[in-house]
Structures are given as C-alpha cells and as structure tokens.
Amino acid sequence: MHGYTWRTINLFVDMEQFLMSHSAQFFLIIIVAVVGFIVQARLQSVFKKYAKVAFPGGLTGREVAERMLCDNGIDDVTVLSTPGRLTDHYNPATRTVNLSPDVYNGNSVSAAAVAAHECGHAVQHARGYTPLKFRSAMVPVMTFSSSIVTWVIILGLVLINTFPALFWLGIGLLGASALFSIVTLPVEYNASHRAMVWLKDSGTLQGVEANQAREALSWAARTYLVAALSAIATLLYYLGFARRS
Numbered sequence: 001m002h003g004y005t006w007r008t009i010n011l012f013v014d015m016e017q018f019l020m021s022h023s024a025q026f027f028l029i030i031i032v033a034v035v036g037f038i039v040q041a042r043l044q045s046v047f048k049k050y051a052k053v054a055f056p057g058g059l060t061g062r063e064v065a066e067r068m069l070c071d072n073g074i075d076d077v078t079v080l081s082t083p084g085r086l087t088d089h090y091n092p093a094t095r096t097v098n099l100s101p102d103v104y105n106g107n108s109v110s111a112a113a114v115a116a117h118e119c120g121h122a123v124q125h126a127r128g129y130t131p132l133k134f135r136s137a138m139v140p141v142m143t144f145s146s147s148i149v150t151w152v153i154i155l156g157l158v159l160i161n162t163f164p165a166l167f168w169l170g171i172g173l174l175g176a177s178a179l180f181s182i183v184t185l186p187v188e189y190n191a192s193h194r195a196m197v198w199l200k201d202s203g204t205l206q207g208v209e210a211n212q213a214r215e216a217l218s219w220a221a222r223t224y225l226v227a228a229l230s231a232i233a234t235l236l237y238y239l240g241f242a243r244r245s
C-alpha cells in the first residue's frame with residue numbers, strides 16, 4: 001500500500017514534468033486531434049441523418065442553389081454536378097457552384113443546407129466580401145507552402161545549429177498556414193449565415209427543417225474551427241522546439 005502510494009505520487013510528478021517541459025505543446029496537439037475526430041464523426045452522422053429528411057416543396061440541391069443565386073441577383077454563376085462525396089465547393093475562378101451528386105440530385109435537408117452554403121460563397125464573391133478576397137489571394141501561396149513546409153521544418157531541425165534561418169522559414173510557413181485557417185473561419189461562418197437567412201426568408205426551409213439545417217451547418221463550421229486550432233497547436237509545438245534549441 002505504502003509503495004503503491006509512492007509510485008502514484010511519482011507518476012504524478014513525472015506527469016507534471018512531462019507536461020511542464022518539452023511535451024506540453026505535443027499534448028495540446030493530441031487533445032485537438034481527439035476533439036477533431038469527435039467533431040468529424042458528429043458532422044458525418046448529422047449530415048447522414050438529415051440526408052434522409054425530406055422537406056415540403058422537395059427541391060433538389062440544384063434547384064435550391066439556382067433559386068438562391070437568382071434571388072440574390074446573381075446570373076453569371078453556373079450550378080454544376082461534380083463527382084465524389086463531400087466535394088461540394090464554390091470556384092471563384094470559373095464562377096461555378098460545384099455540388100456532389102448526393103447534393104445536386106438530393107432533395108433532403110442536408111442537400112439544401114450544403115447547396116445554400118456553397119451559394120453563400122458565390123454571394124460573398126459577388127458582394128466583394130473582404131475575408132473571401134483575402135483568403136482567395138492566399139490560396140496559391142498556401143498550396144505551394146503546404147507542399148514544402150514538412151521538409152523545410154525537418155531540414156531546419158537537422159541544421160538548427162548551422163543554419164537556423166531554415167527552421168525560422170519553416171516557422172514562418174506554419175504561421176502563414178495558421179493565419180490562413182483563421183481567415184477561413186469568417187468566410188465559412190458567414191456563408192452558412194447567408195445560407196440560413198435565405199433558406200428561411202425564401203420559405204424553402206421552415207421550423208424543424210430550418211433548425212436541422214442550422215445544426216448540420218454548425219457542425220461543418222466546427223470542423224473549420226478545429227482545423228484552425230490544430231494549425232495554431234502545430235505552430236506552438238515547433239515554437240517550443242525553437243525555445244529549447
């Protein structure tokens with residue numbers, strides 16, 4: 001009993017040192033990853049559930065999108081079907097709302113919510129919504145940056161004592177990626193807000209169905225929140241390395 005207690009105390013001391021020293025940031029990454037896993041699972045189950053819920057009027061995702069664009073005075077955006085699952089997106093370069101077959105042909109609450117959300121991005125584009133402009137400008141830089149950041153960080157750590165600038169370049173790239181994921185937040189939340197306002201004002205979704213659409217879009221938004229937290233946790237982790245080196 002005595003020994004057991006001592007072992008327990010030692011374990012706590014070890015644990016405390018573990019958290020206080022080099023691994024606190026790593027611990028943060030693990031927590032964010034676990035939360036991310038839970039949010040992703042919840043998102044999938046909520047969308048699956050409401051993909052089975054029909055609503056009065058029974059519009060398909062395509063019809064919802066075309067009506068929302070029309071009501072917002074947008075006539076230069078085309079609604080297309082794109083292959084795959086969860087591949088729905090708005091492309092500002094081609095001015096197209098691309099909906100996956102499930103959403104394009106579907107006439108469920110989930111399909112209506114996704115279609116309206118993507119049109120929310122088209123409305124942002126048409127109105128010159130500043131966070132979207134900023135995000136779009138960052139996309140080409142981020143595509144390049146994300147393809148090299150892992151190697152820059154690894155090489156930077158190897159050469160930390162001889163060529164520290166490389167590691168700091170890696171930190172800069174991680175910082176840009178964190179900034180990008182933060183800028184994504186207002187863009188995503190605002191697109192869902194525009195979607196909900198139109199779905200209700202147009203009478204497309206009402207009462208229970210409107211609340212279900214809001215719930216589905218809220219879980220989608222939370223995945224972006226977790227992605228931003230993950231990018232920040234990764235940045236803090238490598239900054240922790242820099243402090244010890």
Ligand SMILES: [Zn+2]
Nearest residue numbers: 117121188191
């Ligand atoms: Zn979006």
